[in-house]
Amino acid sequence: xxxxxxxxxxxxxxxxxxxxxxIAYTTLFFAVSxxxxxxxxxxxxxxxxxxxxxxxxxIAIAFAGTxxxxxxxxxxxxxxxxxxxxxxxxxxPAVYVGKLLGIVALLIAVEIVLVPLVAxxxxxxxxxxxxxxxxxxxxxxxxxxxxxxxxxxxxxxxxRSRDVLLPVLLYPVIVPVMIAGVRGTxxxxxxxxxxxxxxxxxxxxxxxxxxxxxxxLWTFEAVMTD
Amino acid sequence: xPKWFMxxxxxxxxxxxxxxxxxxxxxxxxxxxxxFKIFFYHMPSAWMFLLSGVLCGIASVRYxxxxxxxxxxxxxxxxxxxxVFGLLTLVTGPLWARKAWGTWWVWDVRVTSSLVSWMVxxxxxxxxxxxxxGSDKLAAGLALFGAANVPFIYISVNYWRTIHPATSVVPTxxxxxxxxxxxxxxxxxxxxxxxxxxxxxxxxQRSRLDTIYLSANH
Amino acid sequence: MKNITRAVVIVLLAVACVxxxxxxxxxxxxxxxxxxxxxxxxxxxxQLPAAPLLVGAYVFVPVVLFLYVLSVARRMTAVQREMxxxxxxxxxxxxx
Numbered sequence: 341x342x343x344x345x346x347x348x349x350x351x352x353x354x355x356x357x358x359x360x361x362x363i364a365y366t367t368l369f370f371a372v373s374x375x376x377x378x379x380x381x382x383x384x385x386x387x388x389x390x391x392x393x394x395x396x397x398x399i400a401i402a403f404a405g406t407x408x409x410x411x412x413x414x415x416x417x418x419x420x421x422x423x424x425x426x427x428x429x430x431x432x433p434a435v436y437v438g439k440l441l442g443i444v445a446l447l448i449a450v451e452i453v454l455v456p457l458v459a460x461x462x463x464x465x466x467x468x469x470x471x472x473x474x475x476x477x478x479x480x481x482x483x484x485x486x487x488x489x490x491x492x493x494x495x496x497x498x499x500r501s502r503d504v505l506l507p508v509l510l511y512p513v514i515v516p517v518m519i520a521g522v523r524g525t526x527x528x529x530x531x532x533x534x535x536x537x538x539x540x541x542x543x544x545x546x547x548x549x550x551x552x553x554x555x556x557l558w559t560f561e562a563v564m565t566d
Numbered sequence: 567x568p569k570w571f572m573x574x575x576x577x578x579x580x581x582x583x584x585x586x587x588x589x590x591x592x593x594x595x596x597x598x599x600x601x602f603k604i605f606f607y608h609m610p611s612a613w614m615f616l617l618s619g620v621l622c623g624i625a626s627v628r629y630x631x632x633x634x635x636x637x638x639x640x641x642x643x644x645x646x647x648x649x650v651f652g653l654l655t656l657v658t659g660p661l662w663a664r665k666a667w668g669t670w671w672v673w674d675v676r677v678t679s680s681l682v683s684w685m686v687x688x689x690x691x692x693x694x695x696x697x698x699x700g701s702d703k704l705a706a707g708l709a710l711f712g713a714a715n716v717p718f719i720y721i722s723v724n725y726w727r728t729i730h731p732a733t734s735v736v737p738t739x740x741x742x743x744x745x746x747x748x749x750x751x752x753x754x755x756x757x758x759x760x761x762x763x764x765x766x767x768x769x770x771q772r773s774r775l776d777t778i779y780l781s782a783n784h
Numbered sequence: 785m786k787n788i789t790r791a792v793v794i795v796l797l798a799v800a801c802v803x804x805x806x807x808x809x810x811x812x813x814x815x816x817x818x819x820x821x822x823x824x825x826x827x828x829x830x831q832l833p834a835a836p837l838l839v840g841a842y843v844f845v846p847v848v849l850f851l852y853v854l855s856v857a858r859r860m861t862a863v864q865r866e867m868x869x870x871x872x873x874x875x876x877x878x879x880x
Binding site for chain 2: 835837838840841842844845846848849852853856859860863864866867870871873874
Binding site for chain 1: 719723
């Protein structure tokens with residue numbers, strides 16, 4: 341029952357996205373523009389800053405993710421579909437999980453484009469040498485970002501100043517995700533990759549995901565009632 | 567205001583007036599000399615910052631669970647005090663660090679964690695001020711997430727450089743330095759309680775105002 | 785729903801609980817920097833006068849606290865004034 345509701349919501353979002361492509365294309369273009377801005381700002385004499393790739397990748401993900409979150413829920417607000425979703429006879433947290441999976445899918449698609457771009461522009465070819473580790477860290481980090489972001493974006497749907505409030509509320513809370521994501525990705529760029537360090541950051545991200553998805557599931561009920 | 571409020575204010579004022587004397591009479595710390603005296607204001611501020619954060623988190627959880635507006639008022643007051651005491655901690659710290667460690671800012675565990683927690687408290691206030699109706703529940707959610715985040719912030723920042731003195735500075739202080747410190751802690755704690763009471767009272771008055779508004783316009 | 789969520793959470797938490805201590809044990813934190821260097825061993829250009837910093841701290845703290853109390857007091861008077869105005873309005877328009 342719950343899984344079916346999640347799937348329906350996810351499928352709805354994916355269908356709308358595949359038809360219009362609005363959020364996917366704009367988010368992707370914005371992320372690429374971000375990376376280019378970083379390149380113009382930081383590349384000197386044709387040389388990229390040392391160890392810049394990891395941090396810049398994650399900053400671009402954070403910025404693009406914030407935009408995507410805002411747009412996803414703005415669309416719900418404009419069509420008044422959120423009220424319909426909440427009134428539907430499904431468990432409310434199913435709405436949250438459905439939205440979460442949609443955002444994660446979108447961000448993963450953006451990252452598939454961003455990672456090679458960053459690897460090329462910032463001389464970080466080593467990123468692509470261990471795709472499984474990279475995928476693990478990207479997935480865990482993106483889920484952590486989206487777990488908190490989806491909840492906050494849903495909470496803010498009726499608030500004033502919601503566009504600026506989302507990053508204001510979100511960024512301090514996802515600091516551990518940023519740190520772990522960047523440090524984990526940077527560990528992949530070291531000349532001799534230390535899998536223990538990678539394992540640590542991945543475990544931290546996974547724990548963060550579990551704890552905050554659970555908290556969000558509980559809080560979603562309490563906060564969306566009014 | 568309750569009967570104990572004014573007398574407590576006077577006691578608090580006297581204690582704070584006495585702090586410079588008490589601190590000046592504490593012996594010099596051997597490696598840092600004069601600048602160590604900042605410590606007597608920095609530590610109590612940090613503890614009050616921590617106390618405010620914990621109080622805000624607990625009150626927010628209780629508010630989300632029960633919906634009782636009293637918890638919401640406490641949470642808001644605690645968040646404001648967290649911003650105030652956090653500001654004191656984050657400014658007196660670097661003033662001490664400049665002399666003691668030779669640098670204004672270090673990215674060590676506790677300093678960075680404090681900064682991030684302080685940012686969450688500021689975000690809470692921004693949300694309450696600009697979020698419009700319904701921001702009470704939203705802010706409670708934010709406070710809950712901020713509080714749950716503390717171990718993660720700590721662990722993730724911990725794998726960077728660490729210069730902060732070990733936590734055991736307090737117990738190993740000789741009694742001469744211990745007494746002035748505890749005196750300042752008591753003064754700050756009393757101040758915290760008074761400010762909390764004052765701020766909660768403001769919220770109570772505001773909600774009473776809202777009730778009058780509603781009854782006047784029906 | 786709740787049972788599935790709980791089961792998933794427990795499984796994932798168990799996995800994470802095993803991983804985190806193992807990974808922490810494996811990845812040692814960098815060596816702790818030494819505790820403070822005594823003042824007389826610092827190079828001369830680093831020996832700052834402490835007084836301005838100390839005075840700065842002891843001025844900053846009361847000023848901030850005072851400004852905060854002022855802010856609360858100002859908001860309190862605004863609310864009081866508004867309440868009195870409302871009560872006067874109610875009285876004037878007759879008890880409804």
